[in-house]
Amino acid sequence: MQSTLSAQIRGEEDLMDVVLAGTDSLWLLRKARSEKDLELVAADEAPLAPTVRASNLPAIVGALPQDFRVIGPQTPLELASFSREARPCIGSVRARTILGNLPPGAFLRVNGLSGKDLRIFVEGTALTLTHMAARLAQPIKEKALTEQAAFFRLMSLASELCGTYGRDPTNPARGDCAWGVDPLCTALELKQSLAEVSGARGVRQARRAAGLVTPGSASPAESLLAMAMSLPASLGGVPFPAFQHNKALSWPQDINGLTKHRTMTPDFYWPQHSVALEYDGARHAEEDRVWEDHRRQQDYTTCGISLLCAQAEDLKSAGAIERLMRIVALQLATQEKAGFLQEVEAALLKPGSSAARATLISQLLPPNCSKTEGESQHS
Template identity: 30%
Template sequence: MLLTVNRMSALRALRRERSENGRLTGARTDLAAPDPTPRKRWTAGIIPKGPLAIDAPPSRDRPLDIVVPQARLRPRAAFFRSSVHGGDIPPGSYVSLGEEVASVGPELLFLELAGVMHPIVHALVGYELCGTYARDPRSPRTGSVTFGVEPATTKARIAEFLDGCPGLRGVDQARRTLAHVADNAWSPTEALLALLVRLPVTELGFGAGPVTLNVRHETTAELLQRGVRASRVPDIEVDGTPMGFNYDGYGHFDLASIARAESAEERMGAMRSVREKYLDDLRRNRELTARGKIILPVIADDLFADGGLDTVMLEAALACEELCGQSLGDVRLALASPLLARKRQELIWSLLPWEPGTRYARAMAARQEAREGTPEDVLLLGDEFVTVEEVSLAGD
């Protein structure tokens, strides 16, 4: 059997591959014609569920996205939703997943999703593909995230791929989205924070300017002689300024370990570990300041609290003005409008890893549909990244 998945099915499959293996293990390849051999015809039961991260065979209601090299080779089975890729796709744009299943590669996937995803969600997929984490393939909003995986691609490789197929549909939109993506994000929430800092005000971001993520800064020889750590890595730095941000989620300090302790000795050990982490954070901020970096901590509460991130960004703008004598991009402009602030907070809530995010995303999509007549701009729906084509299924 030979089969190549694309679009949402490919995103799911690549997440599974990276989560389970830590990287894309298959070789780059070209597009092959679908073939059910040794079976004579396609049936849902012969589709391998493992590499595609599906729990049941595909069906008419939940079809599998596949791609074929010619229109005449489209399988007639109702459980497929097929696209055609011609000879204008650069060589090696596909990747093997094993079990005679392949997927579009991460660069081609990024291009495909440009035409069907909301640009902000599309950018977050770009951060994931270029980052060191993978969302849960079955439940990308609230499922477990796999950290420390190898990036599937880089921003530069995606840009080179787009330059190699200038006439394809979606290239211009993909380029616009890619401009807001940065390499080397370490977590989904860090990526969301970086994107909001980077996005222009007109797209509900803070407009601070381009960002760089997780760059290691070496400690000076003077401090090394005093026993200071050899290097520090701030999460997010705003290019051309000394400003940056470190995101500390709810699990940053393992306070639950104290509650879980079954003895006084275990409790004291857990308390020591939490205290050591807290002190290390304080030292980190001092050492980065000594390197000329003003790195503000951002906590999960800042994102979930109404207007919390706006307050952090105002503090960043004030610090930049007072200490450096320069403005922090368009942050002041972003904070000037209460209407923009409300829309931005609803956007943040719709993208965070919590169940109410689904409700906010649905509400935003409904308002968009009522305002424009067609739901062309949607964010997240249920546990899936929503595409324009899937909105018609959202009647529940």
């Protein structure tokens, strides 16, 4: 791969490929997911990587979105290079040299940016997660972040990459999310890509996070619930059976004409237990919304499915989540082996688990990220 990462001449002009790295890459990745005019495309071949010179900077900055941050000596642009010789020595650029093995599709091209003879790439999901893990090592070292909080933040990013929502590029913790976007990868694809990354700091933690992520979340709140119901007890999880996540249900044939919807897609569903869990952070005071909730409840009941509903109040604290987990466990217990409820209770009471859930909440839920757009799908 490395032999292809050199400048080439096409026609009479140089075609420059610029590969953003680190936080700048993640910013543009999130921006492209939230903007209809931008498109992320897997790179079929490795980007061409000539040495970036100071004279190239105006064109590069001009091609980036207008709300991209200010670039200067104190706030350099983060770029990737693929050899020490090609690494730019410019005060307004900080270069990350990538020398290890990389998987296919290691970079994504951002289409829709203005830039003549200039193509801009961002890091793909495997490198994005790996470099986030490497960056989180510094706040851990400075004791600004605990190892557990850093890992949950990494899990949060993995869930976002594999989910149908995207955090705000400039203010991911408190800004509004983009809803209904295409997942960048599946959990399996993320794990396979990370298995081929070598020689990069952070890859070990990235692989750990990818091995625990549940794909398909439609909101940060769903990611939080997925983790609470699947992570090991040492990380604040409970031993629930495997669930389907945002997958459409098939109604039984003998109830045609009784249901208001042709199909439903609950946030979480246990088919062997006929139990569904839906999260809705919005308060439905409008008459139409109340009636719609009533019809959904009727449809589930008609099909013999027990529906549990959770709202933002159920995720506001470790104690609130624990109460919700006990309610879900009671519904699942009828189809589980004897002692299931005792196992759940032991996990909930495990020393340190309540603190882990509080940390999970702090890293997963931006205060302004409500789920009015991410309601369970139905038609």
